Amino acid sequence: MGRKVLIVDDVPVNRKLAVAMFGKLGWETAEAGGGHAALEWLATNSPDMVLLDISMPDLGGEEVCSALRADSAFAGLPVVAYTAHAMQVDVDRFLANGFDGVLIKPISFQALKDAVDKASHRCCRE
Amino acid sequence: MQVSRAIDRMGIRNKLIAIFVAIKVVPLIMLAWYAWQATQGLGDSVSYRAVQMADAMRITQQQTGKTANEDAVRALDERSREAIEAQTTDLARRLADFLYDRDKDLLYAATLDPSDAAYRRFLDSRVRELYGHGEYKPSGDGKSWVPAGAAREPNPVGAPLPDNAKDFHVRLPEDYGNRKLRPLFVEMTFVDTGGIEKVKVAPGGQRPAPRDVSRRDNTFAKAETYWPELKKLKPGELYVSEVVGAYVRPHWIGPYTPARAEELKQPFKPEESAYAGLENPLGKRFKGIVRWATPVARNGQIAGYVTLALDHAHIMAFSNGVRPTETRFAPIPDPASGNYAFIWDRNSRSISHARDYFITGYDPETGQPAPPFLDGDLWAAWQASGKSWHEFQPTLAPFADQSLKRKPAPESAKSGNVGLDCRYLNFSPQCHGWHSLTEHGGSGSFAIFFSGLWKLTTAAAIPYTTGQYGTSKRGFGYVTIGANVDEFHKAATESGKRIDALIAAADDKLKVEREGMVDSIGDSLRNTAVGLSVSTALMVVLVIGIAIWMADVLTRRITEISGGIRRFQDGDLGYRLAVRGEDEMADLARSFNDMADEVQRSFGRLDEARSAAEEANRMKSDFLANMSHELRTPLNGILGFAELLAADLSDPAQREYAETIRGSGEHLLAIVTDVLDLAKIEAGRMTFDLAPVALPGLLRGVVAAQRGHAMQKGLTIEVEEEGLPPTVYSDEVRLRQVLLNLIGNAVKFTDHGRIAVRAFADGGRVRIEVEDTGIGISPEDSAIIFEKFRQSESFLKRNHQGTGLGLTLAKHLVEHMGGEIGAQSEPGAGSTFHLLLPAAAGFSGQAGTG
Numbered sequence: 001m002g003r004k005v006l007i008v009d010d011v012p013v014n015r016k017l018a019v020a021m022f023g024k025l026g027w028e029t030a031e032a033g034g035g036h037a038a039l040e041w042l043a044t045n046s047p048d049m050v051l052l053d054i055s056m057p058d059l060g061g062e063e064v065c066s067a068l069r070a071d072s073a074f075a076g077l078p079v080v081a082y083t084a085h086a087m088q089v090d091v092d093r094f095l096a097n098g099f100d101g102v103l104i105k106p107i108s109f110q111a112l113k114d115a116v117d118k119a120s121h122r123c124c125r126e
Numbered sequence: 127m128q129v130s131r132a133i134d135r136m137g138i139r140n141k142l143i144a145i146f147v148a149i150k151v152v153p154l155i156m157l158a159w160y161a162w163q164a165t166q167g168l169g170d171s172v173s174y175r176a177v178q179m180a181d182a183m184r185i186t187q188q189q190t191g192k193t194a195n196e197d198a199v200r201a202l203d204e205r206s207r208e209a210i211e212a213q214t215t216d217l218a219r220r221l222a223d224f225l226y227d228r229d230k231d232l233l234y235a236a237t238l239d240p241s242d243a244a245y246r247r248f249l250d251s252r253v254r255e256l257y258g259h260g261e262y263k264p265s266g267d268g269k270s271w272v273p274a275g276a277a278r279e280p281n282p283v284g285a286p287l288p289d290n291a292k293d294f295h296v297r298l299p300e301d302y303g304n305r306k307l308r309p310l311f312v313e314m315t316f317v318d319t320g321g322i323e324k325v326k327v328a329p330g331g332q333r334p335a336p337r338d339v340s341r342r343d344n345t346f347a348k349a350e351t352y353w354p355e356l357k358k359l360k361p362g363e364l365y366v367s368e369v370v371g372a373y374v375r376p377h378w379i380g381p382y383t384p385a386r387a388e389e390l391k392q393p394f395k396p397e398e399s400a401y402a403g404l405e406n407p408l409g410k411r412f413k414g415i416v417r418w419a420t421p422v423a424r425n426g427q428i429a430g431y432v433t434l435a436l437d438h439a440h441i442m443a444f445s446n447g448v449r450p451t452e453t454r455f456a457p458i459p460d461p462a463s464g465n466y467a468f469i470w471d472r473n474s475r476s477i478s479h480a481r482d483y484f485i486t487g488y489d490p491e492t493g494q495p496a497p498p499f500l501d502g503d504l505w506a507a508w509q510a511s512g513k514s515w516h517e518f519q520p521t522l523a524p525f526a527d528q529s530l531k532r533k534p535a536p537e538s539a540k541s542g543n544v545g546l547d548c549r550y551l552n553f554s555p556q557c558h559g560w561h562s563l564t565e566h567g568g569s570g571s572f573a574i575f576f577s578g579l580w581k582l583t584t585a586a587a588i589p590y591t592t593g594q595y596g597t598s599k600r601g602f603g604y605v606t607i608g609a610n611v612d613e614f615h616k617a618a619t620e621s622g623k624r625i626d627a628l629i630a631a632a633d634d635k636l637k638v639e640r641e642g643m644v645d646s647i648g649d650s651l652r653n654t655a656v657g658l659s660v661s662t663a664l665m666v667v668l669v670i671g672i673a674i675w676m677a678d679v680l681t682r683r684i685t686e687i688s689g690g691i692r693r694f695q696d697g698d699l700g701y702r703l704a705v706r707g708e709d710e711m712a713d714l715a716r717s718f719n720d721m722a723d724e725v726q727r728s729f730g731r732l733d734e735a736r737s738a739a740e741e742a743n744r745m746k747s748d749f750l751a752n753m754s755h756e757l758r759t760p761l762n763g764i765l766g767f768a769e770l771l772a773a774d775l776s777d778p779a780q781r782e783y784a785e786t787i788r789g790s791g792e793h794l795l796a797i798v799t800d801v802l803d804l805a806k807i808e809a810g811r812m813t814f815d816l817a818p819v820a821l822p823g824l825l826r827g828v829v830a831a832q833r834g835h836a837m838q839k840g841l842t843i844e845v846e847e848e849g850l851p852p853t854v855y856s857d858e859v860r861l862r863q864v865l866l867n868l869i870g871n872a873v874k875f876t877d878h879g880r881i882a883v884r885a886f887a888d889g890g891r892v893r894i895e896v897e898d899t900g901i902g903i904s905p906e907d908s909a910i911i912f913e914k915f916r917q918s919e920s921f922l923k924r925n926h927q928g929t930g931l932g933l934t935l936a937k938h939l940v941e942h943m944g945g946e947i948g949a950q951s952e953p954g955a956g957s958t959f960h961l962l963l964p965a966a967a968g969f970s971g972q973a974g975t976g
Binding site: 011013014016017020021024055083084085086087104105106107108109 | 758766769773799
């Protein structure tokens with residue numbers, strides 16, 4: 001039974017890369033082009049992971065993450081930041097605010113694989 | 127030095143206090159000290175003068191007293207001398223008158239018929255009162271004589287009225303003794319021309335046997351020699367004899383008392399020794415006569431001679447009772463007192479003396495003059511002559527060398543013949559004096575120190591010139607009175623004593639007052655000292671108080687200003703000093719306030735500038751962050767898809783293209799990362815976590831990371847283990863980044879050979895070296911390789927991949943970690959890059975150079 005990841009990014013190329021890489025890992029993928037779209041989708045779907053861009057025009061990844069963490073329905077859902085914010089301070093903040101992992105753009109396949117493993121492990125150890 | 131340092135350390139307040147104290151307290155104390163000195167000097171001088179004045183006054187008083195006393199003594203002495211001389215002269219006059227009366231008696235007697243009856247009537251009518259003393263008996267202790275009867279009780283009389291009280295002086299009636307009438311003559315005779323006494327009558331009806339007076343043996347005391355003289359007389363002419371009497375001997379000279387007798391081991395028989403007044407009131411009296419004679423004429427023919435023998439006691443009576451003292455008169459002479467009168471005949475023989483044994487007399491056995499009292503020399507000469515006195519006497523010169531230095535011959539005293547014949551009394555020089563005083567018949571006096579007393583002694587000739595007495599100016603002889611000089615001026619002496627007492631009392635009082643004055647000056651000085659001290663102390667306290675107050679007032683404003691400055695300094699830029707008054711302090715406060723305004727304005731401008739800078743910096747950071755973000759976003763697609771493509775392509779050529787795309791993208795990413803790092807450093811936003819880093823592990827890790835790459839190029843790369851320091855003080859992440867850069871460069875620029883990494887202690891620091899055998903760097907390039915975007919020509923020529931920022935970044939990082947970076951190179955032979963980093967915390971601080 002394949003796992004499913006929601007890939008949220010306002011840049012289609014980045015969604016497409018993530019879809020390709022997750023595809024290579026054998027994951028089902030869903031895409032959302034913004035924060036609101038992601039939340040709407042999540043309201044009716046239950047993915048195994050969310051890859052969440054931070055800087056988005058309508059609703060930022062951090063707000064989305066906060067919303068998810070505030071909703072018990074999403075407890076245990078791994079959320080991995082998918083961002084071009086490479087500053088260490090940003091990375092630290094993301095991890096502190098509910099993200100289970102951070103993938104800094106540009107990503108490599110290996111980096112994605114490691115991040116997925118780590119986030120899954122961290123999130124769903126129970 | 128220390129003082130000036132101490133002064134430097136003093137606060138202004140203390141300095142002000144010190145100045146006030148110095149300029150006020152010191153003069154105050156000096157002034158007080160000066161005043162005290164002056165007061166003390168004044169006190170001393172007043173004391174000294176007062177003492178001197180008091181002493182001078184005392185001395186003057188004493189001298190005045192002494193002078194007054196001496197003057198009084200002299201005046202009294204003069205007066206006494208006058209009085210006694212007058213008394214002496216008066217006595218001589220009265221005696222002369224008495225003798226002249228006897229001339230008249232005799233002339234009358236010559237008119238009488240020489241018969242018993244007529245002569246008896248005549249004698250019985252010739253009497254005169256004599257005053258004798260009463261009975262005396264030895265005193266209880268046997269040392270003196272006292273009256274046997276009751277002593278006269280004095281009956282003091284006081285002044286009846288106050289008006290009489292001044293100098294009220296009562297004199298009791300004179301004690302003349304027992305008055306007795308005594309016949310003037312002891313016998314009256316009529317001698318015929320043959321010298322036979324035809325009529326001879328004695329008072330009281332006696333009829334002595336008539337005798338032939340031409341024979342001396344038949345005369346009074348066998349001593350009379352008047353018969354030859356009578357025969358020379360013409361009718362109307364008078365003969366007056368000398369005093370004739372038997373000498374009365376004393377048992378000894380001086381008081382005749384039981385005590386004295388016992389002392390001399392002699393029997394006490396006062397009746398057998400000569401009478402001597404109070405010295406022997408019971409003694410044997412001298413019995414003498416003076417014979418008057420004149421022819422009795424009948425019808426112009428001398429029928430015979432009438433003679434009258436005057437009882438010598440009547441002559442004695444003139445002198446015996448005389449006292450040249452206040453007593454004036456006493457019924458008994460007091461020979462020991464020295465105040466008595468003597469009578470000497472014209473030959474200076476004693477004929478009346480308080481001591482009867484001093485009266486010259488005749489030896490009743492021989493009728494010759496008894497030897498007189500002699501001094502040692504004369505006594506010896508007489509004894510040596512072998513002659514009897516009456517034979518020896520005519521050979522002597524009278525008044526020979528008389529002197530008080532001569533002493534009576536003890537043998538003379540012992541012989542019992544001590545009658546006074548002034549001519550030969552050579553131990554009594556007054557004899558010569560009296561003789562000279564009366565030489566012309568007058569009177570006079572002198573003082574002499576005799577028998578241990580100063581005596582005034584007077585002499586007055588007795589102006590009686592009948593018969594033989596008319597041949598000498600001395601007349602019958604002379605009366606002398608001796609008186610103790612001290613007695614005369616007793617009053618003066620007593621007043622002198624009173625004056626002395628008064629002076630002593632005054633002196634005592636003066637002394638007390640003088641001491642009191644000195645004490646009071648001392649008290650006053652003490653009070654002044656206390657007052658001065660207290661007022662000085664008060665002034666000092668006051669001045670110090672004022673000094674502190676003034677210093678407070680002055681320094682309070684300084685303190686306020688300095689407090690305000692501190693407050694301003696601590697950030698209260700709105701604080702302003704209160705400006706009071708128009709003085710320098712106000713100017714200072716105003717200047718400060720102006721400065722504060724300016725500073726505040728400057729701060730305001732600075733704040734704005736800083737805000738602007740911060741804003742710019744923030745914008746730059748935001749820009750960099752955005753840049754990074756915006757560059758990474760497309761790179762994500764490029765790199766990601768290139769990777770996927772490379773993995774999916776089976777054609778090696780195609781796959782290489784994909785890899786190339788990926789490599790280029792990564793290069794671009796590296797540039798972006800380096801630029802961002804550099805920008806962060808320059809913006810001061812990169813943080814360093816400095817701590818001791820385990821160096822060997824770090825070096826091995828970095829070398830291991832590059833080994834694969836190096837081996838691909840056939841290079842050896844090693845860490846030289848020897849001498850590796852255990853730790854270096856650094857940020858591990860940044861140090862790793864720098865080392866990766868250096869080692870990466872070494873691998874990159876070396877084609878064959880080896881790369882060595884080593885580290886060792888260099889002074890207090892750690893030196894890390896990366897040595898390669900690569901192309902090296904030319905000297906001109908060495909200078910620029912650490913600059914931004916500069917690579918050496920050779921780098922460029924070789925078209926090596928590199929951002930051109932690695933060394934620049936490394937330099938910045940190393941410097942931010944308190945270290946240095948440098949390179950030595952030989953083109954073609956290789957390069958050595960080195961780092962110098964602190965070995966331990968705090969070695970060179972965290973101060974960067976960039």
